[in-house]
Structures are given as C-alpha cells and as structure tokens.
Amino acid sequence: MSSTNCEKPPVDVTVASEPEPELHTIFDRTQKKLVAFVVTIVASSSTLQSNIYFPAIPTIAEDLNVSVELVNLTVTAYLIFQGLAPSLWGPISDARGRRTAYFGTLIVLLGACIGLAQTQNYTTLIILRCLQSAGSASTSAIGSGVIGDITTRADRGGYMGFFLGVKLISIAIGPIIGGALAGSLGWRSIFWFLTAYNAFLLVLVVFLVPETLRSVIGNGARAPSQRMARFPLTLYQRYTTVKWDADKVPQQNPAPKRIDVLAPLQILTSKMAAPIIIFYSIYFTVWQMCVTSMSALFTARYGLTVTQTGLTFIALGMGSIIGTLITGKIMNRDYRRLQEKYENDASDGRIFPLERARLSPVPVYVSVQCLSILLFGWTVQYPNQVHIAVPIVATFFGGWSTVSVHSNITTYLVDIFHDRSAATAASLNLARCCLAAAGTSAILPMVHGVGAGGAFTICIAVQLVSMIGLGVQWRYGGVWRSMKESECYD
Structure with missing residues (x-):
C-alpha cells in the first residue's frame, strides 16, 4: 500500500494504545451479543444457499x-x-x-430465489444461480465488518469465532x-x-441491526443522518442504561467519499496480507473439494x-460447532496472555506480536485437517473393507479444523485492516472462492x-x-506492520 493512501494508524496498533471497551462502543455486552447473533444468522445464508x-x-x-455435469457447472458458477x-x-x-449494503444484497437474493x-430451463437456472450467489455471498463480508466495528482486539476472537463457526454449520444443515x-x-x-427464509432475514436486519460503521456513527453515540442507516432505536435502547450522547463520540476517520471497488484487490495484493491469503485459499480449496465430492462418493x-447422503453431513456440522x-x-x-506479557514493555516501541496471538494454533489445525482428509480419501476408496462411519468421523475433524483456521486468519486480517474490515473479508473471499471453483x-x-x-x-x-x-506471514508480518506505521507518521 502506498504512503499516499496511508490513513491514520488505528488506535489499537499496540497494546498500550488499545482503547477501553466503554470508549470503543456504547453498546453493552447484551447488545453486542444480539447484533453478533443476527449478523451470524444472516451470514449463514450464504453457505445455506450453496449447500x-x-x-x-x-x-x-x-x-x-x-446432464448432471451441466448442473454441476452451476455450482462452479456459484463459487465464482x-x-x-x-x-x-x-x-x-x-x-x-x-445497513445499506445489507438491504441491497438481501433484496437481490430474494429476487433470485x-x-x-419458477425456473423452466437450464439457461435461466445458471443465470439466476449466479445472481443468487451475488446476493448471498456478501452477507459474510458485511457481517465481518459489523463484528470488526463493535469489538476490540481483546474480545474480537470470541465474537469472530462464533460468527465464522455458526456460519459454517449450514454446510451440514x-x-x-x-x-x-x-x-x-x-x-x-x-x-x-x-x-x-431470506425475507425473514431482511426483517431481522431492518428491526434489530443498527448501523455500526464507525466513520458514520463513531462508537455508536452519534445518531446516523442517513435514512437507510436508521432503525427503530426504541427496540434496542428500551431495556438498557446506554443512551445516545454525541459528546461520547471519539474522533473517527471520515467515511470515504467514493466507493473503492478496488479495495479488496489492493488488500489481496498487499504484502501484509498476500502470503496468508494465498495459504488460506489453498487450504479452503482442498476442504471444499472434499465437501463437494462427499455426496457423489457416498452415493x-x-x-x-438422497436423504441418507444429506444425513452424512451432520458430523461435519458438529465439528464446526x-x-x-x-x-x-x-x-x-x-x-x-500476550497482552499482559507485553503491556509493561510498550514504552520500548515494540509492536504487539499479533502474529503470535492469532496464528500460533494454525499449524495444529492444519495437521488435523490434513489427517482427516487423507483418512476420508483412502477409506472411501475401499468401501467394502471400511465401514462408512470412518470417513464420516473424518469429516467431523475436518469441519472442526476448518472453522478454526478460518476464524484465526479472518480475525487476524480484520485486526490489521480494521478500518476496511468488510473489504478485507471480501478480498479473502475473492481468493478462496475463485480457487475453490477450479x-x-x-x-x-x-x-x-x-x-x-x-x-x-x-x-x-x-x-x-x-x-x-x-x-x-509469521516471520515478516510484524515487520511490515511496523513499516506501515512509520510511513503513516512520515
């Protein structure tokens, strides 16, 4: 990223400058949980529409x-x-x-469904499947943005883990x-x-999801001026002591004047994100290949x-849970744990070891996934010698490890690019889905x-x-973040 486009460094670059939770957002814990729950249910629509x-x-x-092969092409088109x-x-x-983005995506999704x-021919089927994907896929990126808005690094892991994990349960359901x-x-x-179902999700968004974009509402204390950003506040504020107070709004970067559709591509090609995105895209593709082949192989x-094949996905869903x-x-x-270790040393100028905090368990999860996929592949090859329970159990561990890696890496990227969290999720989605389609x-x-x-x-x-x-990413991620911070101050 060039220094000309450099924005003011986020306040949570180091442990010492991490904002207090009550300053970061006026939404209390119950409200944050409600918002996280709703956006998670909405995001799960993406994987549900596919599976x-x-x-x-x-x-x-x-x-x-x-032919079945032609209908399978609609799956490839959907992923693209x-x-x-x-x-x-x-x-x-x-x-x-x-909220503006949610309304747009869900209306497109409703029309496609x-x-x-009422589809009567193959051409209409493939076109509308593409439109359905265009409407549903973005709910995950927008939800990641909402989670990034209302959380700090200290509690983001739990919320993001719930968001990404529950979203994948629909793979089984x-x-x-x-x-x-x-x-x-x-x-x-x-x-x-x-x-x-999608009409129900639209109603949930209209009545229960507030605008959370920090450049629009700050920490939640600034009432949004845009009509599309408003929602029935009385439903949300009636049972809480939290009140709207413009004096509580911290200084925020202004909202972009134009929509930067190249932002996901810029993040994707940034050295701060490219190595980890390439790794995860291949990781996700291997798992998607396993999931896509399950129905055909078991059958x-x-x-x-058909019904029995659907039931075999339960183990995968339980692993995701x-x-x-x-x-x-x-x-x-x-x-x-790392925050406590480093907060006393913040004055020496060292940047917080975010890679250690987010990426340490990833090699363990990857090892579990590799073993589970190998077990699945070699057992379904010999169905007369191996009971079907063995490959099904393998998908349980595959689901567990996949959601874990997804949670860690997405949270890590949102931590880095928290001011463009939705675009960050979109860049990750762009790489993994296009590769998975192939x-x-x-x-x-x-x-x-x-x-x-x-x-x-x-x-x-x-x-x-x-x-x-x-x-x-483990070796150079902290160095690159430190260099970017220096560029921003120059």
Whole structure:
C-alpha cells in the first residue's frame, strides 16, 4: 500500500494504545451479543444457499433434461460469483454503511430465489444461480465488518469465532433440508423455502441491526443522518442504561467519499496480507473439494439415497460447532496472555506480536485437517473393507479444523485492516472462492483418474507446500506492520 493512501494508524496498533471497551462502543455486552447473533444468522445464508442445492442436482438434471455435469457447472458458477460479489458490496459497506449494503444484497437474493423457484430451463437456472450467489455471498463480508466495528482486539476472537463457526454449520444443515424438500415436494420447493427464509432475514436486519460503521456513527453515540442507516432505536435502547450522547463520540476517520471497488484487490495484493491469503485459499480449496465430492462418493461407493447422503453431513456440522465453541475462547485467551506479557514493555516501541496471538494454533489445525482428509480419501476408496462411519468421523475433524483456521486468519486480517474490515473479508473471499471453483470442478475427474486416496493425497501435498505463506506471514508480518506505521507518521 502506498504512503499516499496511508490513513491514520488505528488506535489499537499496540497494546498500550488499545482503547477501553466503554470508549470503543456504547453498546453493552447484551447488545453486542444480539447484533453478533443476527449478523451470524444472516451470514449463514450464504453457505445455506450453496449447500441446500447439492442433494437436488440429479433431480434438477432429470427435470430440465440436461446432464448432471451441466448442473454441476452451476455450482462452479456459484463459487465464482461468491468470490466476485463481495468485492463490490464490501466497499459499499465500508463507504455507505452496513445497513445499506445489507438491504441491497438481501433484496437481490430474494429476487433470485423467487426466479429460481419458477425456473423452466437450464439457461435461466445458471443465470439466476449466479445472481443468487451475488446476493448471498456478501452477507459474510458485511457481517465481518459489523463484528470488526463493535469489538476490540481483546474480545474480537470470541465474537469472530462464533460468527465464522455458526456460519459454517449450514454446510451440514443445508443438504439435510434440501434432500427432504426435494424428495417430498420437488426441487423447486427448495427455492420457495429460501425465499421465505431470506425475507425473514431482511426483517431481522431492518428491526434489530443498527448501523455500526464507525466513520458514520463513531462508537455508536452519534445518531446516523442517513435514512437507510436508521432503525427503530426504541427496540434496542428500551431495556438498557446506554443512551445516545454525541459528546461520547471519539474522533473517527471520515467515511470515504467514493466507493473503492478496488479495495479488496489492493488488500489481496498487499504484502501484509498476500502470503496468508494465498495459504488460506489453498487450504479452503482442498476442504471444499472434499465437501463437494462427499455426496457423489457416498452415493456411488455406499449406495446411499438422497436423504441418507444429506444425513452424512451432520458430523461435519458438529465439528464446526465444536470449533465455534472452542476456537474463539482460545483466541481471546492467547491475546490476553500476550497482552499482559507485553503491556509493561510498550514504552520500548515494540509492536504487539499479533502474529503470535492469532496464528500460533494454525499449524495444529492444519495437521488435523490434513489427517482427516487423507483418512476420508483412502477409506472411501475401499468401501467394502471400511465401514462408512470412518470417513464420516473424518469429516467431523475436518469441519472442526476448518472453522478454526478460518476464524484465526479472518480475525487476524480484520485486526490489521480494521478500518476496511468488510473489504478485507471480501478480498479473502475473492481468493478462496475463485480457487475453490477450479478445485471443485477438478476433484471428480481426479478421483476417476487416480482414485479418491490418490486425489486427496495430491491435494494435501499442495496444501503443505502452501504453508510457506503462513511461515512468511509469521516471520515478516510484524515487520511490515511496523513499516506501515512509520510511513503513516512520515
């Protein structure tokens, strides 16, 4: 990032300058939990829209008179737009406010689902799936921005862990719902269900999510002037002693005058983020290849029905829940432990070791994921010799490790670019989804060519090489942050 675009360093660059919680936001703990819960439920819509679709693919292919391979291309298209769309909505969220971006994305999503429920041909299906992805994918980036707004580094780990973990639970729930609806009411009922669900989410946002963008409302004490940024404050303030007081508003950087759609790309190519994003994109792609192939492999190797295949995702969801409950607490504990260790030495000018606080457990999680995917691949290759429970258990540990790595890395990046938190999440989403789109289209041909065990062994080998990026970030991340701080003061 050039020094000409350098903004005032965030107040939480070092431990000594971390703001007190009551100064950082006027929202009390109950209010923060409510906001975090709502934006998490909204963000889970993104993975739900994607995974609820998987069990219905054979039925859709038969009804529209196309091949399963063609319907699988709609999954690839969905992932591509899932990566691209937040690059627009994330900057809008950082410039115009979280509520404005939420309204836009959810209205687009509603329209796409209504259209999908009435689809009569393949061309309409693939176009509307792209539009559906464009509407749903950005809810995660916007939610990350909200969490970044209302938390400090000291408590951000717990909130971000909950947000990212619960969001991934729909990976397990989606196929179950989709299989049940497609098997009983037809595949179009899936999209009518999503229409009703997304309408409910829009109502939640309208009535329960305040504007949190700090350049608009400060720490929450400044009433927003924009009509789209307002919400029924009485529903939120009736049972609390917290009151609006403009005198409590700390000085904030002004909101950007224009929407910088290149911000996610700038973050993606920044040396402060590129190594860790490259590592995580490959990590996520390998896991997405495993999840995408589950339905086909379990159906072909173990002869499961659509409903039974959906039930196999429960273990993955339980692993995600465990990761949600544990990872956030670990992040908060690690941060506070290092904070206590370094706060007395803040006067010597050393920058806070954020890499140690956020990235220390990542190699452990990666090791667990590598072993779980290898176990999954080699066991499904020999279904006559290995009971189906073994690969299902492997997905439990895969889900746990995946949500843990996702939580740590996303929180780390939001800590670095907290003034552009939605754009930061969008940059991570752009890299991982575009790479995952290529990976998911390649995994089944790989399985047919070298077997499931061989295919996933190759994937793990690539993932281990990608850990070089993690090592580079660990070694030089603090140096780069210190250099950027110096540039800002020059």
